[in-house]
Amino acid sequence: MPQVILPGRLYCPFPSLINCNVANADQHTANWLMRFNLVRSPEHLKHYRQQGFAWMVARMFPNADYEALCAFTDLNTLLFLLDDYLDHQEEEAASEGRDHSVRSIIEGFIYTLRKPEFGQESGNPVLMALSELWHRMKNMSTQGWQRQFIASIEDIFNAAIWQHENVKVRRWPSLRDYMERRQYLGAANIATDTIAVADNIRLPARLYSHPVVVELTKLCRNTVCWANDLFSLSKEQGHGDYHNLVVLLGHEMNVPIETAIQKACKIHDEQVAQFIALTRNLPDEGPVMKQELLRYVAGLKNIMRANIDWSDYETSRYKYEYDEHVRVRKVRDHYLMEEAV
Numbered sequence: 001m002p003q004v005i006l007p008g009r010l011y012c013p014f015p016s017l018i019n020c021n022v023a024n025a026d027q028h029t030a031n032w033l034m035r036f037n038l039v040r041s042p043e044h045l046k047h048y049r050q051q052g053f054a055w056m057v058a059r060m061f062p063n064a065d066y067e068a069l070c071a072f073t074d075l076n077t078l079l080f081l082l083d084d085y086l087d088h089q090e091e092e093a094a095s096e097g098r099d100h101s102v103r104s105i106i107e108g109f110i111y112t113l114r115k116p117e118f119g120q121e122s123g124n125p126v127l128m129a130l131s132e133l134w135h136r137m138k139n140m141s142t143q144g145w146q147r148q149f150i151a152s153i154e155d156i157f158n159a160a161i162w163q164h165e166n167v168k169v170r171r172w173p174s175l176r177d178y179m180e181r182r183q184y185l186g187a188a189n190i191a192t193d194t195i196a197v198a199d200n201i202r203l204p205a206r207l208y209s210h211p212v213v214v215e216l217t218k219l220c221r222n223t224v225c226w227a228n229d230l231f232s233l234s235k236e237q238g239h240g241d242y243h244n245l246v247v248l249l250g251h252e253m254n255v256p257i258e259t260a261i262q263k264a265c266k267i268h269d270e271q272v273a274q275f276i277a278l279t280r281n282l283p284d285e286g287p288v289m290k291q292e293l294l295r296y297v298a299g300l301k302n303i304m305r306a307n308i309d310w311s312d313y314e315t316s317r318y319k320y321e322y323d324e325h326v327r328v329r330k331v332r333d334h335y336l337m338e339e340a341v
Contacts, residue, residue, distance in 0.1 A: 026054035059306030195299035
């Protein structure tokens with residue numbers, strides 16, 4: 001993989017938190033993967049456990065109860081498995097057979113959410129696992145949330161098809177188009193949707209639709225994705241993926257990769273600053289709703305911080321370094337965090 005050097009720590013002045021049930025959730029998901037034959041061997045299981053998905057989810061949702069933490073760790077691991085499969089499809093020439101395979105997985109996933117019995121009877125390990133998981137998720141959520149979740153999954157897969165079509169005809173997307181779709185390519189919409197269930201937040205739909213709340217949610221999703229594009233740059237360069245903010249900045253602005261990295265860092269940091277400024281303009285709907293809005297905003301902050309901490313400390317998925325001065329500070333921060341615990 002090409003070496004990626006980041007110029008400094010990304011701006012994200014929010015506290016680092018983690019759910020106390022993280023180790024148990026990690027073991028639960030390992031058992032769940034084996035139960036549904038979603039991993040091929042002990043080595044394959046070890047590979048996914050080393051990527052630390054339970055730690056990512058536990059940082060995103062530090063207040064979730066054990067059942068919710070397990071369910072959303074299972075979900076995120078399943079989505080990463082699918083992402084890896086789709087990445088593998090893009091690495092190879094997009095033949096008609098592979099095109100059909102991608103669409104059939106997507107259609108089966110959506111159909112299972114609408115009719116879980118389809119997944120149970122499919123004989124497909126992914127769909128069988130999804131059916132069982134969806135049963136648990138429905139027991140902890142409202143019908144309105146479930147409808148939103150299915151719509152969010154459809155948004156993710158529509159973005160995946162868009163990317164697949166680009167690769168098939170070797171078309172580079174415009175930077176603007178990519179930045180509009182990136183939150184769905186990274187499933188960041190699922191992360192923000194999950195806050196309501198994981199933190200048991202009770203907000204009416206009209207407040208989720210308020211322009212300030214919509215923009216805060218979008219800024220959270222986007223900054224997570226810009227950070228991920230920086231952290232995953234080496235991985236994506238290694239298999240020729242150009243659906244990445246850094247790569248597209250370099251391509252569209254005709255600048256070297258080092259300059260594109262700096263520009264991507266600036267975009268991330270400026271949007272985090274916009275998020276902080278916008279939190280001062282929350283709608284005034286009385287003390288009860290104000291408290292729920294503040295809890296939702298805290299959940300958005302947890303997701304933004306979690307993505308960075310997980311990438312820095314707990315996953316083997318990405319390979320990158322900070323410049324020497326910042327890297328030493330990163331290690332020192334990690335030890336200070338451990339001592340605080």
